[in-house]
Amino acid sequence: MTLEVGVLGYRFMGRAHANAFARLPMFFPDVPEVEPSVLIGRDETALEEAADRFGFQSTATDWQSVIDEVDVFYNLGPNHLHADPSIAALEAGTPVFCEKPLAPTLEAAEEMAEAAEAAADDVPAGCAFNYRFVPAIQYAKALLEAGELGEIHHVRGRYLQDWLVDPEAPWSWRTDAKLAGSGALGDLGSHTVDLCRYLVGSPDLAGEIDRVSGHLQTFVEERPVENGNGDDPETRTVTVDDAYSAQLEFANGAMGTVEASRFATGHKNDHTIEVHGSAGSLRFSLERLNELEVLRDGGRGYETVLVTDEDDPYVDHWWPPGHVLGWEHTFVHENYEFLRAVADGDSFHPNFGDGLAAQRVLAAIEESDERGEWVSVD
Numbered sequence: 247m248t249l250e251v252g253v254l255g256y257r258f259m260g261r262a263h264a265n266a267f268a269r270l271p272m273f274f275p276d277v278p279e280v281e282p283s284v285l286i287g288r289d290e291t292a293l294e295e296a297a298d299r300f301g302f303q304s305t306a307t308d309w310q311s312v313i314d315e316v317d318v319f320y321n322l323g324p325n326h327l328h329a330d331p332s333i334a335a336l337e338a339g340t341p342v343f344c345e346k347p348l349a350p351t352l353e354a355a356e357e358m359a360e361a362a363e364a365a366a367d368d369v370p371a372g373c374a375f376n377y378r379f380v381p382a383i384q385y386a387k388a389l390l391e392a393g394e395l396g397e398i399h400h401v402r403g404r405y406l407q408d409w410l411v412d413p414e415a416p417w418s419w420r421t422d423a424k425l426a427g428s429g430a431l432g433d434l435g436s437h438t439v440d441l442c443r444y445l446v447g448s449p450d451l452a453g454e455i456d457r458v459s460g461h462l463q464t465f466v467e468e469r470p471v472e473n474g475n476g477d478d479p480e481t482r483t484v485t486v487d488d489a490y491s492a493q494l495e496f497a498n499g500a501m502g503t504v505e506a507s508r509f510a511t512g513h514k515n516d517h518t519i520e521v522h523g524s525a526g527s528l529r530f531s532l533e534r535l536n537e538l539e540v541l542r543d544g545g546r547g548y549e550t551v552l553v554t555d556e557d558d559p560y561v562d563h564w565w566p567p568g569h570v571l572g573w574e575h576t577f578v579h580e581n582y583e584f585l586r587a588v589a590d591g592d593s594f595h596p597n598f599g600d601g602l603a604a605q606r607v608l609a610a611i612e613e614s615d616e617r618g619e620w621v622s623v624d
């Protein structure tokens with residue numbers, strides 16, 4: 247079986263997924279082969295170049311002509327392009343894999359989740375929360391679900407980057423509320439909220455996030471437009487947050503503290519998550535993604551577990567034990583699971599429902615910032 251895929255978007259995420267398609271037949275031969283069929287975008291020159299490099303057969307400048315011609319539709323475009331093409335594809339019966347955050351607004355995310363619910367059972371709609379597919383994160387989830395940390399009291403997550411700390415860093419769609427929805431909150435916070443839900447969100451652990459108290463900040467209000475006139479550069483207003491922080495209350499009483507920033511000087515892609523339970527604690531850092539630090543039985547120090555054994559998640563597909571994996575492997579793993587679900591007509595998680603659940607938390611954090619009080623997530 248070969249799956250023809252149509253992909254909207256060819257920049258950062260386009261490359262990450264095209265790399266995954268190329269790795270799959272070599273390392274995960276039990277998944278149907280992907281045929282990169284049509285690459286979709288607006289700038290024809292850049293599109294042709296990318297299609298050539300990524301091995302796509304053709305290009306298109308309108309997604310409408312593509313969505314019911316392919317076996318799978320990948321939506322890797324900017325956030326404001328997530329809803330319409332994804333909904334249309336699902337209505338045409340085409341499985342969809344969409345980048346995070348699911349949508350720029352809660353309303354759009356709700357419409358997308360409704361379209362996914364209305365689609366046939368064998369038409370999965372996946373949301374690309376790739377950090378679920380880090381082997382050490384899956385190892386952590388297994389420990390938590392086996393009850394090894396006991397009753398969950400604290401979850402602490404932060405996602406730090408610094409690419410906007412320079413006030414001359416250019417304006418982009420990521421700094422515009424109409425195009426992105428929010429800034430660090432949606433782009434980075436969506437990952438952290440999803441990891442909180444994935445790791446401790448089951449009713450036996452902390453449960454869902456019930457209430458939030460949020461704070462958003464924009465440090466630089468105007469940014470130059472790229473390729474503007476050097477002497478008198480055109481600037482545009484930044485309409486999203488540069489950083490957010492929030493407190494969370496989980497259904498079972500656990501407390502969460504989460505934050506993200508694009509102004510954390512020196513931190514390039516520093517995503518960490520920690521959990522403390524009555525019987526133990528764990529902590530994970532994306533900068534050391536092959537490791538999980540675990541403290542058990544009320545012990546006095548953390549043990550560093552190298553999650554690189556052949557029986558650790560996905561590891562046996564790659565190299566002999568101890569041969570470490572990287573960020574790009576998370577995309578291979580998520581594509582493997584998603585495409586397997588497509589081929590077998592199975593369900594897939596994280597799906598649009600998970601994307602919507604994260605979006606509800608993000609929207610509540612924004613509302614809490616505006617109202618200056620705790621807000622329920624519903």
Ligand code: SOE
Pocket residue numbers: 258407433434515
């Ligand atoms: C932003 O810089 C970004 O590329 C996010 O959009 C990704 O989701 C994250 O994985 C890395 O950082």
